[in-house]
Structures are given as C-alpha cells and as structure tokens.
Amino acid sequence: MQKLSAYILTYNEAAKIEAAVASVLWADEVVVVDSFSTDRTAEIAASLGARVVEVPFEGFGALRNRALEACKVAIPLP
Numbered sequence: 001m002q003k004l005s006a007y008i009l010t011y012n013e014a015a016k017i018e019a020a021v022a023s024v025l026w027a028d029e030v031v032v033v034d035s036f037s038t039d040r041t042a043e044i045a046a047s048l049g050a051r052v053v054e055v056p057f058e059g060f061g062a063l064r065n066r067a068l069e070a071c072k073v074a075i076p077l078p
Helices: 017-022 041-047 060-070
Strands: 005-010 029-034 051-054
Touching: 005 017, 005 041, 005 060, 017 029, 017 041, 029 041, 029 060, 041 051, 051 060
Parallel strands: 005 029, 029 051
Antiparallel strands: none
C-alpha cells in the first residue's frame, strides 16, 4: 500500500496550527515547513507529532519545492 505525506507551510500561525495539523493526522507523515516563526508555531506543531523543518522564505514557489523535498513519503504523479 502506498503512503502519503502532508505538508503545511507556516509563518506565525500559532492560533491556527493545531487545527491544521489535526486535519491531516490521517496521513502517514505530517511535515510543517516553517519560515522561522517568532511565535510558538513550530513548538505547537512538533508537540502534535508533526516533523518541523525550518526554511527561509524566498518566495512561495521555492518554499513549496523545499516542502516537497522534505517529505519522506512521496507519491510520484503520473
């Protein structure tokens, strides 16, 4: 059976990160790609079981690509 990763891009989303992570806990892996938040976003995400990867923001395209690279479980698209 194939596995699935879910990634969430964040920056200072402490108020919303718990709901976001909870919404994808069914995935085999939850990766939170955070751009060095100054609030508790990364700490909260990690406490919920997500793997947090810190990535500097250099545009949304670059951030998305880094998020895909951070995912261990990837399903290639046809």
